[in-house]
Amino acid sequence: MVKLVEATLSDRKKAYDWLFNSDFSDFLMKLEGFTRETMPAYEDFTGEYWDFFFDGTQPENGRCFKIVDESNNEEVGFIYYMAFHTKEGVAELDVWLKSLEFTGKGIGPSAITKLVQKLNKELGFQTFFMRPAKENTRAVNSYKKAGFNETELVAEDYYKPEFIEEYRKGGYGEGKDVFLLKKV
Ligand SMILES: CC(C)(COP(=O)(O)OP(=O)(O)OC[C@H]1O[C@@H](n2cnc3c(N)ncnc32)[C@H](O)[C@@H]1OP(=O)(O)O)[C@@H](O)C(=O)NCCC(=O)NCCS
Numbered sequence: 540m541v542k543l544v545e546a547t548l549s550d551r552k553k554a555y556d557w558l559f560n561s562d563f564s565d566f567l568m569k570l571e572g573f574t575r576e577t578m579p580a581y582e583d584f585t586g587e588y589w590d591f592f593f594d595g596t597q598p599e600n601g602r603c604f605k606i607v608d609e610s611n612n613e614e615v616g617f618i619y620y621m622a623f624h625t626k627e628g629v630a631e632l633d634v635w636l637k638s639l640e641f642t643g644k645g646i647g648p649s650a651i652t653k654l655v656q657k658l659n660k661e662l663g664f665q666t667f668f669m670r671p672a673k674e675n676t677r678a679v680n681s682y683k684k685a686g687f688n689e690t691e692l693v694a695e696d697y698y699k700p701e702f703i704e705e706y707r708k709g710g711y712g713e714g715k716d717v718f719l720l721k722k723v
Pocket of ligand 1: 563567633634635636637641642643644645646647648671675676677678680681682684
């Protein structure tokens with residue numbers, strides 16, 4: 540139904556636009572505490588979504604993939620894993636589709652399942668987590684369908700010591716996310 544295709548540097552602007560200029564962006568930005576005026580510019584995005592996510596030079600630290608609908612070869616979203624900040628064998632995942640039109644059709648869970656299997660098989664990752672905002676019930680439901688379970692976060696178990704302080708509170712502020720875990 541969907542396949543994952545390695546994203547390249549020329550896809551990065553599209554990844555930004557589908558996150559910040561899509562019809563769900565106002566909802567997501569509100570959760571992150573941004574307004575249209577204060578939202579990250581593309582230049583800020585490149586300072587967080589580093590080159591290695593798009594050029595494949597550091598698979599041990601992370602990589603971004605395009606989600607492609609196999610029925611018509613349409614690109615419908617992005618999914619990526621990060622492991623520069625996590626303990627060995629652990630990866631954090633995140634995913635967003637092109638627009639609301641593509642949500643609610645099982646694309647998210649299918650892409651997540653594919654990425655988990657691929658990372659386990661090819662790079663030996665065994666522990667995966669996702670941290671959607673509590674208020675993003677669509678994302679929480681979707682990730683649960685992909686086999687992730689709500690768990691209490693013990694940051695020391697998942698993050699490298701030097702990243703614990705920065706990452707413990709999550710992307711939406713203390714207590715505002717759901718820690719979802721999957722082990723394979
Ligand atoms: C989060 C996301 C990747 C999930 O992928 P998906 O393909 O839509 O996932 P699903 O097909 O499982 O659908 C999500 C579930 O939420 C439900 N849902 C749909 N719209 C909803 C809404 N407005 N509020 C609450 N739940 C909703 C769906 O019914 C579905 O559950 P169901 O199949 O049990 O009915 C996708 O919805 C998305 O890109 N959303 C916008 C970006 C985002 O929030 N990304 C995550 C943070 S960056």
